Amino acid sequence: MAPASANQFGYHDFTLGDFSFRRDEYFAHLKWPGGSHIAPVDKFLKALMRDVAWNFFYGIVNFDEVFGTLNHYGNVDVFAGLYNAGYRAQKKEFLQNFPSDEVRELFSAMLDDWTNEGFDPFAAPTETGSAFGPKRGNNTVAVTRARVTAKRMAGLKDDTPLRSDADGHLVNRHFADVDQTEPKVHAEPGFEGEVHAFNFFAYLSRSDVTWNPSITSVVKDSLACPTTEEFILPIIHGNDRVEWFVQLSDEITWDVSDRDTGAPRARITMKAGDVAAMPADIRHQGFSPKRSMLLVWENADEKLPELYASGKLKPNPVDF
Amino acid sequence: MEKAHTIFASLDNFQKGSVQPINDDPRNYAFSNIFEVASKAEPYEKIAVGKNIKYVLEAIRADGTSPWFTASHDEAALVMDGEVEIRLVKLDETIVSDQHEGTTMLEGKPNGKRMGEIVARRGHMALLPKGAAYQFHAAKPGVILLQTIKGDLTVERWKDICQK
Numbered sequence: 001m002a003p004a005s006a007n008q009f010g011y012h013d014f015t016l017g018d019f020s021f022r023r024d025e026y027f028a029h030l031k032w033p034g035g036s037h038i039a040p041v042d043k044f045l046k047a048l049m050r051d052v053a054w055n056f057f058y059g060i061v062n063f064d065e066v067f068g069t070l071n072h073y074g075n076v077d078v079f080a081g082l083y084n085a086g087y088r089a090q091k092k093e094f095l096q097n098f099p100s101d102e103v104r105e106l107f108s109a110m111l112d113d114w115t116n117e118g119f120d121p122f123a124a125p126t127e128t129g130s131a132f133g134p135k136r137g138n139n140t141v142a143v144t145r146a147r148v149t150a151k152r153m154a155g156l157k158d159d160t161p162l163r164s165d166a167d168g169h170l171v172n173r174h175f176a177d178v179d180q181t182e183p184k185v186h187a188e189p190g191f192e193g194e195v196h197a198f199n200f201f202a203y204l205s206r207s208d209v210t211w212n213p214s215i216t217s218v219v220k221d222s223l224a225c226p227t228t229e230e231f232i233l234p235i236i237h238g239n240d241r242v243e244w245f246v247q248l249s250d251e252i253t254w255d256v257s258d259r260d261t262g263a264p265r266a267r268i269t270m271k272a273g274d275v276a277a278m279p280a281d282i283r284h285q286g287f288s289p290k291r292s293m294l295l296v297w298e299n300a301d302e303k304l305p306e307l308y309a310s311g312k313l314k315p316n317p318v319d320f
Numbered sequence: 321m322e323k324a325h326t327i328f329a330s331l332d333n334f335q336k337g338s339v340q341p342i343n344d345d346p347r348n349y350a351f352s353n354i355f356e357v358a359s360k361a362e363p364y365e366k367i368a369v370g371k372n373i374k375y376v377l378e379a380i381r382a383d384g385t386s387p388w389f390t391a392s393h394d395e396a397a398l399v400m401d402g403e404v405e406i407r408l409v410k411l412d413e414t415i416v417s418d419q420h421e422g423t424t425m426l427e428g429k430p431n432g433k434r435m436g437e438i439v440a441r442r443g444h445m446a447l448l449p450k451g452a453a454y455q456f457h458a459a460k461p462g463v464i465l466l467q468t469i470k471g472d473l474t475v476e477r478w479k480d481i482c483q484k
Contacts (some may be wrong), residue, residue, distance in 0.1 A: 065376070153396060153447050176324035183446065184439040194449045195408055195436035200398055201328075203444030217396040217445065219467050222375035224396065244370040246377065246465070248356070250327050251337070256344070265344040269337035272329035275356040275369045275377070276339070279348050293326075297467075299372040316348040317371055320478035 010135025014110045017096040027192045032094045032201035046234035049121035060238025076103045085261040122209035126232035148214035155198040165204035174291035175205035202291045212298040225296040229288040238283040241304040242317045250292030259283045280308040281315035330401040340355045351483040354379045357388045358463040374423040382458035389397040390427040392416045395468040402462020409453045422471010432481035
């Protein structure tokens with residue numbers, strides 16, 4: 001039975017500053033002073049899942065062409081139409097700034113309330129149930145997954161653990177042919193904690209989520225964030241710094257547009273072994289016809305957004 | 321049930337994608353392919369295929385026995401093709417100061433205690449720990465992707481490796 005304050009479909013309404021959020025069987029309805037927006041609820045929940053799990057990530061998380069968040073690392077702009085040339089031309093954009101904790105708390109509650117039993121916003125479409133219909137149960141376990149963030153390297157003592165059948169990380173159906181053999185590691189006595197290697201591809205083959213970069217190895221601010229991808233990146237990521245992609249297996253196509261206007265700039269097809277930079281002034285969305293392995297490589301230096309925004313750093317990573 | 325077929329690439333078998341510009345210069349994306357770069361490289365030449373301010377990803381052709389290397393910070397080696405043995409020695413004394421970043425090549429065999437060995441194949445990632453010396457050995461050509469910091473040995477030849 002739905003709580004007293006829930007609507008006729010069993011879902012609660014939420015408000016954040018002057019934004020309001022309501023869902024029905026098929027859609028998320030958003031309102032703000034002077035505007036409103038409607039989004040398919042499955043798409044909205046997939047974007048909301050990433051925004052919450054990534055703690056607003058690096059730069060802009062566009063849920064779609066209208067709504068999204070801009071991370072200021074401690075506080076967050078929640079916006080409508082801010083990165084939409086049509087809205088901007090008519091001065092119809094709207095944004096409010098909030099402490100990050102306030103947005104994360106509200107978004108987490110909305111995500112949990114609006115996610116039905118059987119629907120996993122992190123899963124590939126063919127590996128999850130439907131997001132639609134009236135409220136039925138929940139999937140709190142799925143929507144509260146902690147993002148994997150290795151401190152040094154996955155599998156080291158006191159670091160993020162490797163994945164196995166025993167802990168529920170089964171090999172994904174698309175990666176059933178990925179070799180699961182671990183490297184041969186011989187450590188002399190006293191060096192067991194430092195002589196370390198693991199099967200990185202096997203680790204990825206056991207990922208139960210899509211489009212969710214997780215930190216696996218760290219060199220100071222250099223973070224290797226591999227992820228497995230299938231179908232469409234549920235957000236359009238707007239960069240506040242350069243990031244790099246290394247296609248480890250299979251193929252992804254990226255649509256790249258101007259970060260601020262959305263005007264198309266390029267389309268990039270990446271096959272196994274390809275490397276490409278995503279400049280600091282673009283937005284991008286990926287399409288992966290089959291589950292693939294992608295290494296997202298980030299520089300977590302907290303000074304970078306300001307250096308790029310002020311023009312002290314060029315948006316492209318290298319000149320030649 | 322569908323049969324899984326994961327496409328990995330290798331020195332002998334890779335296909336490149338591309339940047340299709342709409343309103344942009346492909347050079348902004350520094351698009352290259354690790355296997356193509358390694359196929360044209362000298363053994364253990366450290367060619368940057370990714371650069372993010374001071375950090376780099378280097379494509380390395382593993383072929384034969386490398387010199388000994390060390391760094392003042394951790395590095396991470398991902399074997400992308402072939403089989404690579406990694407020999408590790410704990411250095412008796414600090415050879416590279418903390419301020420000196422990137423990989424440093426050592427003269428001859430380092431002095432120190434043997435830490436152990438790793439035999440890594442395609443898809444395996446190994447830690448090259450701070451303060452250790454390491455040497456690669458590959459009986460047949462292979463490829464390593466190294467997560468490190470730009471250093472004295474980093475080779476930048478973007479014009480030669482990237483789509484223009």
